[in-house]
Amino acid sequence: MTDELPHPEIFAQHVRVGLRGGCWLWTGSLSDDGYGCTGARYTGTTLRANRVAYELYVGPIPPGKQVLHSCDNRKCVSPEHLFLGTLQDNMDDMWAKGRARPRGKSNPKRIYRRKKLS
Numbered sequence: 001m002t003d004e005l006p007h008p009e010i011f012a013q014h015v016r017v018g019l020r021g022g023c024w025l026w027t028g029s030l031s032d033d034g035y036g037c038t039g040a041r042y043t044g045t046t047l048r049a050n051r052v053a054y055e056l057y058v059g060p061i062p063p064g065k066q067v068l069h070s071c072d073n074r075k076c077v078s079p080e081h082l083f084l085g086t087l088q089d090n091m092d093d094m095w096a097k098g099r100a101r102p103r104g105k106s107n108p109k110r111i112y113r114r115k116k117l118s
């Protein structure tokens, strides 16, 4: 993806720094799920701003890896708040931070309630 990365100065025009917590807020367009988006340099393909920020400021993203947020702010593109992980790491992180909304049989509250009744 390195060839497609937007020019760093153009990318930086959509970043607000100096916020509380050290987040760098992406002020460009957002995806439906609230993540920052930007266009690839030549093709115009939509890229995730956090992935672009990681490649611009940290380094290449190995195949199959996701760029996760330590700050849980989807609009954040601070290289200090981004880290590499797998999809499983992301799920574990969601559970650890209480972002996951368990449903059905995997919902501990429901299992507890069922046990209590029987």
Ligand SMILES: [Zn+2]
Residues within 6 Å of the ligand: 021, 022, 023, 024, 071, 072, 073, 076, 077, 078, 081
């Ligand atoms: Zn952040």
